[in-house]
Amino acid sequence: MVAPDMEKIVSLSKRRGFIFQSSEVYGGIGSTWDYGPLGVELKNNVKRAWWRSVVYDREDMEGLDAAILMNRLVWRYSGHEATFSDPLVDCKQCKKRFRSDHVQGKVCPECTGELTDPRSFNLMFQTYLGPVQDDSGLAYLRPETAQGIFVNFANVQQTMRRKLPFGVAQIGKSFRNEITPGNFTFRTREFEQMEIEYYCKPPKYLQSGEKDDEVLHQEWIEQRFNWYVRLGIAPCRLQKREQSKEELAHYAKATTDIEYIFPGSLGWSELEGVANRQDYDLSAHSKDIPETDLERLKLSKNIDSIQKLDYFDEQYVDPETNKKGARYIPYVIEPSAGADRATLAFLCEAYNEELVSEPKESDLTQLREACTLAAKNLEKKVAEAEKQKAKGGETKVDTKESPTLEQLKAISDGLARAVEGLPKTLLAFEDVCNMPGADRLDVLKKTRPIAAKLCDEYTRVVLKLHPQLAPIKVAVFPLKKNEPRIVEVAKKIRHDLQPYLRIVYDDTAGIGKLYRRQDEIGTPFCITVDFQTLEDHTVTVRERDTMQQERVAITQLAPHLCQKIGLSIF
RNA sequence: GCGGGUGUAACUCAAUGGUAGAGUGUCAGCUUCCCAAGCUGAAAGUUGUGGGUUCGAUCCCCAUCACCCGCUCCA
Numbered sequence: 001m002v003a004p005d006m007e008k009i010v011s012l013s014k015r016r017g018f019i020f021q022s023s024e025v026y027g028g029i030g031s032t033w034d035y036g037p038l039g040v041e042l043k044n045n046v047k048r049a050w051w052r053s054v055v056y057d058r059e060d061m062e063g064l065d066a067a068i069l070m071n072r073l074v075w076r077y078s079g080h081e082a083t084f085s086d087p088l089v090d091c092k093q094c095k096k097r098f099r100s101d102h103v104q105g106k107v108c109p110e111c112t113g114e115l116t117d118p119r120s121f122n123l124m125f126q127t128y129l130g131p132v133q134d135d136s137g138l139a140y141l142r143p144e145t146a147q148g149i150f151v152n153f154a155n156v157q158q159t160m161r162r163k164l165p166f167g168v169a170q171i172g173k174s175f176r177n178e179i180t181p182g183n184f185t186f187r188t189r190e191f192e193q194m195e196i197e198y199y200c201k202p203p204k205y206l207q208s209g210e211k212d213d214e215v216l217h218q219e220w221i222e223q224r225f226n227w228y229v230r231l232g233i234a235p236c237r238l239q240k241r242e243q244s245k246e247e248l249a250h251y252a253k254a255t256t257d258i259e260y261i262f263p264g265s266l267g268w269s270e271l272e273g274v275a276n277r278q279d280y281d282l283s284a285h286s287k288d289i290p291e292t293d294l295e296r297l298k299l300s301k302n303i304d305s306i307q308k309l310d311y312f313d314e315q316y317v318d319p320e321t322n323k324k325g326a327r328y329i330p331y332v333i334e335p336s337a338g339a340d341r342a343t344l345a346f347l348c349e350a351y352n353e354e355l356v357s358e359p360k361e362s363d364l365t366q367l368r369e370a371c372t373l374a375a376k377n378l379e380k381k382v383a384e385a386e387k388q389k390a391k392g393g394e395t396k397v398d399t400k401e402s403p404t405l406e407q408l409k410a411i412s413d414g415l416a417r418a419v420e421g422l423p424k425t426l427l428a429f430e431d432v433c434n435m436p437g438a439d440r441l442d443v444l445k446k447t448r449p450i451a452a453k454l455c456d457e458y459t460r461v462v463l464k465l466h467p468q469l470a471p472i473k474v475a476v477f478p479l480k481k482n483e484p485r486i487v488e489v490a491k492k493i494r495h496d497l498q499p500y501l502r503i504v505y506d507d508t509a510g511i512g513k514l515y516r517r518q519d520e521i522g523t524p525f526c527i528t529v530d531f532q533t534l535e536d537h538t539v540t541v542r543e544r545d546t547m548q549q550e551r552v553a554i555t556q557l558a559p560h561l562c563q564k565i566g567l568s569i570f
Numbered sequence: 571g572c573g574g575g576u577g578u579a580a581c582u583c584a585a586u587g588g589u590a591g592a593g594u595g596u597c598a599g600c601u602u603c604c605c606a607a608g609c610u611g612a613a614a615g616u617u618g619u620g621g622g623u624u625c626g627a628u629c630c631c632c633a634u635c636a637c638c639c640g641c642u643c644c645a
Contacts, residue, residue: 007638015581015595021636027618028636083645123644144645179571179643187644249645265639273645336645356605449593452582456594456606479603486603508597512605519605531603540604547605 002237003351004431005264006184009344012461016521018042018347018471019185031181031188038521041471041502043192043343046231047171049468050194050337053227054169061196062160064170066148069129069139073304077284078147079251080124080140125175125189141175146334148172149197150281153309153330157199164311164330165216167198171339183266185340192339196220199330202279205316213253213331217276220335221256224272228258228342232466233349237261239268250298251280258337260345271345272337279329282309286329293329350463350522356547359423359458367429367450371419374443378412411435411444426454463522464545467565472523473501474561477514479530481507490529493539493554500558500567519544525561 003009013019018039022032035043055061075081125141128134142148149168156168171194181187198220203212211219221240229235243255255275259268280297283289286308294301309329316326385405414435418428429451433444467473474497478490487507494505504523506514511528518526526542533539533554540549541560552560 010637011581024636026635030636080645146645176644180641182638184637252645255645275645449583453593458606460606477604482601483603510602510605510607512607514606515604516606528604542604549604 001352001354003263003348005434006262006266006348007264009263009347009351010184012351012520013039013347018521031178032190033185033188038471039343042347042465042469043339045469045471046343046346047192047194047339049231050227050339050342051169051171053223054167054196054335060166062156062162062166062168064149064152064156064168065172066145066152066170068142068173068175069127070142070147070151072138072140074147074151074285075124075140075143077302077305078150078281079284080143123177123179125177143176144174144336145170145172145193145195146197146281146336149195150309150332151285153197153199153282154307157311164313165198165200165211167196167333169194169196171195183262183269185344186262186266186269188340191341194337194339194342196333196335197281198333198335199311200333201313202328202331205313205326205328207315213276213278213333217254217256217274217333220333221258221274224274224335224337225258228260228271228345231346231469232464233260233345237349241268249275251277253278260341260349262345263348269341270338271341272335274333274335277332277334279331281332282329285309289329346465346469347463350465352462352464353427353455354460354462355424355426355458356460357458359426359454361423363454363457364422367447367454368419368422370447370450371415374447375412375415375419377443378408378415382408382412407435423458426451427459430455460516460519462519462544465522465524467524468567470522470524471502472504472518472521473565474503474525474527475514475518475523476503476505476527476529477511478507479511479528483531485534486529486531489533489554490527493527493529493557497558497561500562501565515542515547524565527557 010019013036014021016038017036020034020036021028022034023029051063055063072081124143127139127141128137129139130137149170152168156162157166160166172192173190174193175190178187178189181189185191198216200213200216201210206212225238225240228238237260239259239261241257241259243252243257248255253276255273257270258272258274260271261268278297279293280299283293283297284299285302285305287302287305288308289299289302293299310327311330313326313328314324317324318326382405385408389405411432414428414432418425418432421428429447433448433451463470476490476494476497478486480486490507491505494503497503506517508514509517515526522544524544526544528540528542528549530540532551537554538551539554539557541552541557542549
């Protein structure tokens with residue numbers, strides 16, 4: 001099971017300190033979100049796992065952290081200044097919106113209504129450097145981190161003495177004035193990217209046995225796909241989608257999106273795009289690019305750059321002249337991921353509601369009675385709706401007052417199935433109450449709290465996050481908090497493990513509730529100090545997903561847990 | 571930007587044209603030898619914000635903000 005809808009994630013995020021609405025005390029501000037104490041741990045872990053995977057676990061990668069503010073010319077020559085400010089027109093009659101260069105005259109192509117004057121929508125945030133707000137100080141908040149990597153190509157290559165192929169990774173904030181943000185943290189105006197520019201040889205300069213750009217492109221797609229899977233995303237909810245020729249930006253030879261199927265209306269959506277951008281970007285920022293290449297890349301001559309971002313290949317031997325060495329602009333493969341999107345995907349994927357134990361039949365009586373009542377009422381409503389349909393001939397639309405016939409039937413069926421499957425289907429009642437139209441049925445409003453109360457008692461919410469991503473790795477509890485010897489040992493364990501692991505101590509509830517609390521935030525291991533501990537210096541280590549326990553000597557806890565979590569200290 | 575919906579305690583939701591309730595959660599204490607147990611007590615909301623109608627608005631009307639759904643858009 002994964003999150004059934006995004007609202008579950010939003011509500012859990014708020015309740016347990018993962019993600020808050022930004023500027024909440026002033027009523028919020030559109031599409032911005034703050035990561036709370038657990039959210040920042042989770043997102044940091046995602047970024048750290050990414051950095052480890054693409055920088056530390058390879059021999060051919062370097063890191064970078066470029067400034068958010070850059071010379072305006074970067075965005076002129078990258079093409080953003082032109083393509084990021086579309087003049088748009090709206091139809092005053094049918095409210096559709098068009099790019100003004102796609103429309104003839106001042107008439108709507110669809111309904112022939114009158115169009116507004118063109119308005120410029122610049123998707124880049126502007127700001128001014130220095131005290132005077134005029135064009136001389138105009139700067140943009142970067143809409144992508146990639147350009148910071150491109151313009152530093154020569155710096156990185158020379159200082160690290162790199163030979164092709166090699167890549168540069170960067171994590172950082174980007175800003176886009178999106179027209180339609182939404183879907184929680186999925187599309188926001190301020191977001192964090194994890195981008196790689198992997199520089200390689202253009203096909204012409206390859207020597208035998210070397211991988212070409214297309215092979216490297218495929219390898220990156222595979223590696224990035226597998227990264228998500230390794231950290232817990234089920235492959236069935238992840239897909240590679242190759243962009244069609246029509247979708248491709250003119251500078252991209254090929255792009256494959258890695259998509260995750262998010263809950264609710266969001267559905268299949270992009271986590272990451274892996275593009276083969278050829279030599280477009282480095283050429284764009286270089287002086288002295290030959291006319292033929294400018295034409296091929298549809299670039300205009302760069303009259304402002306003071307560098308040529310090319311590469312001297314000493315090994316290359318010209319097959320015709322036998323001349324050694326060549327100077328050329330490298331190709332680039334760009335795996336560009338969203339840190340917030342990955343974090344959201346991991347949260348959605350990890351979310352589980354489980355029946356911990358089967359409810360006693362005596363506890364179910366009230367629910368069964370309420371359902372019988374609801375079923376009868378629904379039957380009546382269905383019959384009414386059918387009669388009306390036969391009479392009026394017209395299918396009733398989904399109105400404020402009552403659900404449609406189809407909705408009624410679906411709810412009725414859902415309820416019947418849920419009742420039949422009891423006690424195993426306890427969790428299904430909530431789904432039934434959330435079906436379209438159900439909110440307008442009073443009978444279900446009465447059933448909901450009864451089912452909810454049972455769910456509280458017999459189910460748990462558990463985030464099955466990969467241990468490396470979990471915000472808290474270990475929690476320590478005393479089995480009895482009014483037994484000072486046990487409390488003392490538990491607190492000492494927390495203190496001793498603190499240098500190795502993110503660990504918390506809690507004794508403010510019964511043991512069952514303490515476990516549930518940690519389940520809900522994805523803590524993979526809970527240590528409980530009990531009476532046996534006082535005799536043999538062992539504790540129980542309880543595993544989140546299975547709820548199984550094993551006894552471990554206190555002295556072995558650090559290596560034992562670090563090994564299970566996959567930390568490399570021991 | 572357009573259309574529809576929502577906004578009440580930290581969360582989930584009730585209620586009413588006459589100064590707001592429940593469950594969960596949180597906190598304190600007691601109790602408890604392993605999975606949201608029990609008991610006692612407590613804190614917590616100018617009902618998103620600002621106007622209007624009214625003797626009186628959380629409820630009706632208008633505006634605004636935020637979120638959700640659908641369009642539109644999306645390197």
